[in-house]
Amino acid sequence: MFISRDQIKGTTLSLLMLGIIFMVWEVATLPVSVKSPYGIPEGNAEYQMLMGRVPGAVGATKGFPTPIQFFYSASDQLHAPFRDNGPSDRGIGWQLAASLFRVLIGYGLAILVAIPLGLIIGLHPVIHRAVDPFIQILKPISPLAWMPIALYTIKNAEECGIFVIFICSLWPVLMNTAFGVASVKRDWINVARTLEMSWSRRITLLLIPAAAPTIITGMRIGLGIAWLAIVAAEMLVGSSGIGYFVWNQWNNLSIANVILAVLLIGVTGMLLDVAFGRLQRSVTYAE
Known part of the structure; x- marks a missing residue:
């Protein structure tokens, strides 16, 4: 190459x-x-x-x-990343996997809700005008601001973390899906009507492929926000996960392990973003 x-x-x-x-x-x-x-x-x-x-x-x-002390501590952690000596002594690999699992569930639920709603909002300007004030009010709210309400209503720390992921990744996917669908050329939609295509075929063969680059952009932004939020949520209510690991190591005054966890959070976020970047390029078309 x-x-x-x-x-x-x-x-x-x-x-x-x-x-x-x-x-x-x-x-x-x-x-x-x-x-x-x-x-x-x-x-x-x-x-x-x-x-x-x-x-x-x-x-x-x-x-x-020092850098040398950090590398010694990091090599000790990475030597057995999947050790499991009980809830309070699990390797950093297990903690990272637990966070990714929570993100996968909450983010997947957000996609299942946001894409269909985005299609409806994008196709109907009246519905868009009706729900836009609610979206604009709810969108800027910090995910952690939902934690007290979630804890009071859900009463389960694990499910609260998933809810935080869901609520923070919902809005980018929803808004980008609606924008992408609304931006589809009207000529294409008119041709589909002329050919008497069913709504299911219009959605699967026209709307989603045409709006795919914008939808993937929203999914990419939503995943980045979800990965940011889960770390903070696990610091507050988690009993496992990379955020819990950071807070636990801080309580143990192990700054070297905190630095290692911060670097792993960054590397994982970068890999997730690179994967979505490749997916976005694969569905982008040239006019």
Whole structure:
């Protein structure tokens, strides 16, 4: 496969930026001497621990891990990502899989609801004008703002997480589906009427294929929002999942594991977006 010079230059620049990030990280975590502003001796172990530093070290080291410490901790976690020693000691692979499973259910339900409703709204301008004020009011509400209502009514933490995914990914898919259907050329619809095509054939052979690029765009945006929301929801009510893992490791003051989880969240979100990007290009047509 041919690699262009711009691709080589872009990759080289990315690696250079990554190297600079690691250099800044290393310098920021170098040992420093500590002087107490309250006249407490530097060798006081309780003061050192209170400040998040290791007592007795050469200089007092900061609590934030160095790159080497992070890589050692990450390799330990990734060595057995699917270990299962009980609810409080599961590998990061299980936690990531639990989050993806919740996203799959909530996001799938949102698609099942949003696409048919979007078709109806897009085909009927009167219905669009009627429901648009409700959509505009509900769309900007933070998914986490629904959590108290969901907990009170559903009374199940697992189902509440799925509900948050559903409600936050519903609106992008719904609005993009309605917009895509409404943008289909009227000439095409008139030709379908002239040929006396049934409504089912119009939807499957005309409307959905013509609006597919816009629908996929909404699905892509909805999935990105869903992946953002599930992490925050699991921090609040989860007993498993990558969000729960982040919060649990923070409570254990394991910053290296928190950084690892944050990177895995980003990489997973990137892979999901790349997959939808490929799907979007496959259904995009040139006029």
